[in-house]
Amino acid sequence: MDTLVQQTVNALSLGGIYALLALGLAIVFSIVRLINFAHGEIMTVGGYGVFVALATGTPVLAAMAVGVGVAIVAAVLMERVAFRAMRGASVVTLLITSFAVSELLKVLFQNGISARPKPISLPQTITGTIQVGEITISTMSVISITVTLLSLLALTIVLRRTTMGVAMRAAAEDFDMLRLLGVRANTVVMTAFAASGLLAGVAAVIWTAQRGSVDPLMGFFPVLKAFISTVLGGLGSLPGAVLGGFVVGAIEVFSQAFLPTALAPYRDAVVLTAVIAILLVRPEGLIPAAQTDRS
Amino acid sequence: MLEVRDLKVSYGPVQAVRGVSLHVRAGEVVALLGANGAGKTTTLMAIAGLRRVTSGTITFEGSAITGTPPEDIVRAGVGVAPEGRRIFASLTVAENLQLAAAIVPPDAAVERRQALLERFPILGERYHQRAGLLSGGEQQMLAIARALLPGPKLLMVDEPSLGLAPQMVDSVFDLLAKLKADGTTILLVEQNVPRALEVADHGVVLASGQVALAGPVADLAGSESVRAAYLAA
Numbered sequence: 260m261d262t263l264v265q266q267t268v269n270a271l272s273l274g275g276i277y278a279l280l281a282l283g284l285a286i287v288f289s290i291v292r293l294i295n296f297a298h299g300e301i302m303t304v305g306g307y308g309v310f311v312a313l314a315t316g317t318p319v320l321a322a323m324a325v326g327v328g329v330a331i332v333a334a335v336l337m338e339r340v341a342f343r344a345m346r347g348a349s350v351v352t353l354l355i356t357s358f359a360v361s362e363l364l365k366v367l368f369q370n371g372i373s374a375r376p377k378p379i380s381l382p383q384t385i386t387g388t389i390q391v392g393e394i395t396i397s398t399m400s401v402i403s404i405t406v407t408l409l410s411l412l413a414l415t416i417v418l419r420r421t422t423m424g425v426a427m428r429a430a431a432e433d434f435d436m437l438r439l440l441g442v443r444a445n446t447v448v449m450t451a452f453a454a455s456g457l458l459a460g461v462a463a464v465i466w467t468a469q470r471g472s473v474d475p476l477m478g479f480f481p482v483l484k485a486f487i488s489t490v491l492g493g494l495g496s497l498p499g500a501v502l503g504g505f506v507v508g509a510i511e512v513f514s515q516a517f518l519p520t521a522l523a524p525y526r527d528a529v530v531l532t533a534v535i536a537i538l539l540v541r542p543e544g545l546i547p548a549a550q551t552d553r554s
Numbered sequence: 555m556l557e558v559r560d561l562k563v564s565y566g567p568v569q570a571v572r573g574v575s576l577h578v579r580a581g582e583v584v585a586l587l588g589a590n591g592a593g594k595t596t597t598l599m600a601i602a603g604l605r606r607v608t609s610g611t612i613t614f615e616g617s618a619i620t621g622t623p624p625e626d627i628v629r630a631g632v633g634v635a636p637e638g639r640r641i642f643a644s645l646t647v648a649e650n651l652q653l654a655a656a657i658v659p660p661d662a663a664v665e666r667r668q669a670l671l672e673r674f675p676i677l678g679e680r681y682h683q684r685a686g687l688l689s690g691g692e693q694q695m696l697a698i699a700r701a702l703l704p705g706p707k708l709l710m711v712d713e714p715s716l717g718l719a720p721q722m723v724d725s726v727f728d729l730l731a732k733l734k735a736d737g738t739t740i741l742l743v744e745q746n747v748p749r750a751l752e753v754a755d756h757g758v759v760l761a762s763g764q765v766a767l768a769g770p771v772a773d774l775a776g777s778e779s780v781r782a783a784y785l786a787a
Contacts, residue, residue, distance in 0.1 A: 429649075435624075
């Protein structure tokens with residue numbers, strides 16, 4: 260029983276990170292049809308932001324805010340420098356552009372900072388555990404689940420209640436029509452990137468806090484899982500991305516916890532097989548995107 | 555108010571519009587007629603800034619808008635109710651209007667929206683429903699209300715009666731007549747030629763991307779090329 264509860268907490272915690280990353284990918288994809296392979300590097304920038312802030316003596320909470328802040332700046336700059344010139348290009352062209360951005364940044368981190376992981380030490384209050392009756396839960400998991408849910412809630416409110424949020428949903432449906440109402444395309448796209456940077460920054464802070472280190476490739480695996488999550492959820496669907504993230508996280512954690520040891524090396528294969536099985540039944544994803552494509 | 559001179563627009567190797575000139579004066583309704591593929595919608599989208607112009611000039615209120623982004627053209631006072639209505643189906647009626655009001659100062663927006671809801675009571679009734687659930691005619695009303703919300707100087711409407719039930723076609727043309735009576739300047743693309751000529755002051759007939767005929771509707775009504783356009787549509 261207590262193992263199940265603990266593993267459920269772990270699944271929510273890991274799934275939450277995938278959900279944040281997948282949602283960021285989905286927001287950008289739904290509006291500009293870009294599958295941003297450099298999303299992982301936005302996360303890495305966030306991680307280095309935390310590292311540098313802590314190394315220069317910034318208090319922990321402020322350092323985390325710095326991490327999120329630099330991720331937002333990185334995402335917005337990425338759009339301005341690399342993707343704006345490519346707006347309207349084919350999905351493949353955009354994808355390859357994002358590969359280039361991703362590789363450039365990785366090399367920059369490796370040569371400019373270090374190819375080795377940089378340790379990040381956080382106070383005991385965050386890295387410790389909480390005892391609830393029989394069950395031991397890591398404080399970090401509780402924080403990460405709370406922060407994830409708050410971020411998702413905040414974004415939902417913005418998308419539902421603010422004009423910019425409504426504009427972002429409209430842009431996913433018919434971007435040209437939105438422009439015909441006088442709403443500036445550049446503002447909407449920039450906001451979408453800022454939102455994806457914010458989500459990646461939150462994910463980066465949680466991820467680095469759990470790992471205790473930052474390295475140039477740290478964004479790769481979580482964002483790879485986030486890609487799988489967006490496809491599983493339905494490419495371009497925001498609720499689908501969030502659900503997909505939690506499902507992938509759950510499959511990963513539970514297969515690790517309950518599979519026989521002999522199968523442990525095949526954990527990722529198990530996860531992907533499960534994803535393929537779901538997609539065979541629901542090829543459009545769990546919650547298909549409802550958009551009318553006009554191009 | 556609007557002056558288009560020798561407009562050319564291409565899609566890749568295909569020239570869709572091949573030297574179209576037309577003008578719309580303030581308070582006037584101009585009907586842009588012609589068969590399918592004659593270049594009517596392309597002309598409209600080029601004026602709106604959504605189609606890249608190969609050559610020619612477009613002047614709105616004395617300033618050149620050729621190559622200007624659509625956002626700025628709309629902000630300069632051009633309202634567009636495009637072909638296929640293109641309402642945001644997954645958003646509510648209220649949200650569709652909210653986006654149209656985004657370029658107007660908030661208090662003016664409230665006033666304009668109130669006035670439009672009086673003109674289109676059905677939109678008030680369906681205010682919090684998803685726009686995709688509206689009937690075709692109601693969606694057309696929403697598309698026109700959305701274009702009118704910022705108080706445009708020129709309203710461009712593309713095929714507003716297409717695919718509507720006869721009764722709804724009547725109310726669309728009633729609406730256009732009322733807008734005209736209010737002094738709204740309109741550039742109308744319409745396949746229903748007789749109805750379009752009823753409401754318009756001037757007509758421009760396009761054929762194969764060129765102006766085949768243009769003039770006051772009284773002169774056009776009996777003309778051979780209008781009939782040709784009419785039959786081809």
